[in-house]
Amino acid sequence: VAGSFEEFVVSRGAALLRFAYLITGDRHLAEDLVQEVLARVHLRWDRIEHAPTAEAYVRSALVRQNISWWRRRSARGERTVAEVPETPDGHSTEQAVTARDEMWSLLATLPRRQRTVLVLRFYEDLPDDRIAALLGCSPVTVRVQTSRALARLRAALAVTDEATTDEVRR
Amino acid sequence: MNDIDTLLRDTLRERADDAPAGTGLTGRVQARSRRLRTRRRAGALGAAGLFLVVAAIGGQAVLRGIPDGPTVPGHPSGPPPSGPPPSGPAAGRSVAPEPSPVRVVLAPPSYTLPDFPFTPPAWAAEPFGPGRVRFEDGEVTMRHTAGPAGAGSIVVFVTGRAPEPRSAPDRPIAREPVTVRGIAGTRYTEPGSDLVYLAWPEPDGRWIVVTGDRVPAVDLLRYAEDLVATAVPVPAPFEFAWLPRGAAPTRVEPSVMEFQVSNGSLVVSLGPPVPAAERAGWTHRVGGRPASLERDPPVEVGLTVALDSGRTLRIEGRFLDVSDADLVKLAEGIRVTPAATPGG
Numbered sequence: 001v002a003g004s005f006e007e008f009v010v011s012r013g014a015a016l017l018r019f020a021y022l023i024t025g026d027r028h029l030a031e032d033l034v035q036e037v038l039a040r041v042h043l044r045w046d047r048i049e050h051a052p053t054a055e056a057y058v059r060s061a062l063v064r065q066n067i068s069w070w071r072r073r074s075a076r077g078e079r080t081v082a083e084v085p086e087t088p089d090g091h092s093t094e095q096a097v098t099a100r101d102e103m104w105s106l107l108a109t110l111p112r113r114q115r116t117v118l119v120l121r122f123y124e125d126l127p128d129d130r131i132a133a134l135l136g137c138s139p140v141t142v143r144v145q146t147s148r149a150l151a152r153l154r155a156a157l158a159v160t161d162e163a164t165t166d167e168v169r170r
Numbered sequence: 171m172n173d174i175d176t177l178l179r180d181t182l183r184e185r186a187d188d189a190p191a192g193t194g195l196t197g198r199v200q201a202r203s204r205r206l207r208t209r210r211r212a213g214a215l216g217a218a219g220l221f222l223v224v225a226a227i228g229g230q231a232v233l234r235g236i237p238d239g240p241t242v243p244g245h246p247s248g249p250p251p252s253g254p255p256p257s258g259p260a261a262g263r264s265v266a267p268e269p270s271p272v273r274v275v276l277a278p279p280s281y282t283l284p285d286f287p288f289t290p291p292a293w294a295a296e297p298f299g300p301g302r303v304r305f306e307d308g309e310v311t312m313r314h315t316a317g318p319a320g321a322g323s324i325v326v327f328v329t330g331r332a333p334e335p336r337s338a339p340d341r342p343i344a345r346e347p348v349t350v351r352g353i354a355g356t357r358y359t360e361p362g363s364d365l366v367y368l369a370w371p372e373p374d375g376r377w378i379v380v381t382g383d384r385v386p387a388v389d390l391l392r393y394a395e396d397l398v399a400t401a402v403p404v405p406a407p408f409e410f411a412w413l414p415r416g417a418a419p420t421r422v423e424p425s426v427m428e429f430q431v432s433n434g435s436l437v438v439s440l441g442p443p444v445p446a447a448e449r450a451g452w453t454h455r456v457g458g459r460p461a462s463l464e465r466d467p468p469v470e471v472g473l474t475v476a477l478d479s480g481r482t483l484r485i486e487g488r489f490l491d492v493s494d495a496d497l498v499k500l501a502e503g504i505r506v507t508p509a510a511t512p513g514g
Contacts, residue, residue: 006196011193021460022182027383031190038195039202096180101318103181109372109441122175123182149446154174166404 005045009038012055019059022119023066025108037061060134078146106156114149117142192358256290270433274492275416276500283404283422286310287328287372291396298324298385305404305422312349312402324393329377333358333369357387368394407510408438411503414490425510434489440510441482443475449476454494456501463494472499477506 012088013034020030048054048168108116113135120131128139135142250493283305290301290312299316300471312326347366366387368380382390400500402424421428425440454461454473461475471492475483485501492500 001413009196009199013192013285014189017192017195018186018189020187027188027190031192034195035202036197038199042203063236099177100181100184103177104185107181118178119182121178123186148448150174151448152441153178155443155445157174164392 005042008054012058016058016062019119019124020062020066022123023063023112023116025104025115033062033065037065056134060136063134064136066112066116096151102157103153106153108153109156110149114145114152118146120151121146183359191362198512201273205270227487229328235355257472268435271491274431274487274490274496276412276496279413279417281407281409281417281419282503284310285401286312286326287325287376287378287399287401287456287499288312288397289400289402290314291398293395293396294324294392294393297321300423301402303404305419322382324383324385324390325381327379327381329379330375332377333367333373333379350391351397353470357391358386366390399457405507405509407440407504407507409507410500410506412500414500415494431490434487436488436490437484437486438504439484439486440506443480444474444482446475452476454498458496461501462500463497471497473501 016034016038017030020033021027024030024033037058041061049059107118110118116135117131118127120134121128126134128142131142132139173223180445192352246329268281285417286303287310293508294314297317298314301312301318304311310328312322315323315325317323342361344359346357346359348355350368350370353370353372355368358367358369359365366382366385366386367432368382368390369377371377378394380390380394382393386392405424406422406427407425408427413429414436417429417436419427420430427438428483429436449460450460452460452462452474454463456473456475459477461473463493464470464472471487471490473485483501483504483506485504486499487497
């Protein structure tokens, strides 16, 4: 049972903000997204508070709100791969940091649904059936989206690696 | 688990630490919820007098001004989650009625994009990333949001009306008068928040709102003072020979352009390469290039074209009734501009 709305926000607000930030990639938008969804949830909290799936409902609303791009009024869009930072030579720790920066930039190039699937799987560690429930699609669709997203990331990373190798050869 | 999986997992875990702290979140949510309730009651009554009240409290102009807490001016107040909590696989589906698809008739484009009225100071690129002009929902913005991890960010909005800040009861927004560019303006801060806002009116009646996330107030003021009154055009990544008649741009970003077409929308974007194995199954042709066309009637249609550069051109229509032939004609009339590929 979720308890009072205030308790819910205090106990789960930070986690919801982290989730929103990872699926949007934008601190401003994440904050706005969470506020908007929680404000609307607040209006019907009496129907939600005793449900064991209250948090799942809120996360589902966050995902839905973020993915409904056609009604979105302002947000970061997909980026070109040309904005991906170059991979420098250097110490392995620096390389690891750079690789994570590069991966973060590449996530911004993915369609929102694919990015969301990756966050749910690799950050939230959810199985396909629960991701499917959150997104309102089938587990097969989740697997297809995951596969496509990973293939895009793999291909983009390969392009960056080739560009770096060419640069080194010159 | 392979290297990509590990890198992805590590990246997400690391970046999660950069998420907003959520200080004062409860108060801001409660304040926003009260406004929603007020708007819904007023909407149900439909009285002209109440409409004026609602417009003053939560209307478009106010939403575009300084919001309660860290909400960015101009950010969405989008669709509500509808219905009861989810209890099965259908959880997450909206029950809101969807608009009917709009019959598309292609015509030469007729839109003009406005300029951003200032050139940002060169020094801002180092801590906050280079300024990028975007067109978002009818407004031009300047965004410095590509700094290194952990760095602050600045977003500048140009709005038509004076901002109207709204405070949560437990987190009152502090206002203090400040002179910006020789003009009387206001600085807004909220205890416990990382965001600071500066707003002032321009002589032409427009209001400039500079928002700083993790930017010291003194640096934000310096940024505003150093803005040069030389307009910067919105760099459009695409040029079009054809668009749906009546298409009006709502979003222009380095690799994305979005148009509203009546109740529908059209998004054109430049994406990363598609793996050869996936491309092998593409049977359509656009200007001789392989393309993939998918339909999810009656709502969505998508056309992906493999460009000579290796990247992909993606066209997505939502609530548009457009034939395959017209979709291909539209795609063949798109030229990718140099602005679409920074550094390229």
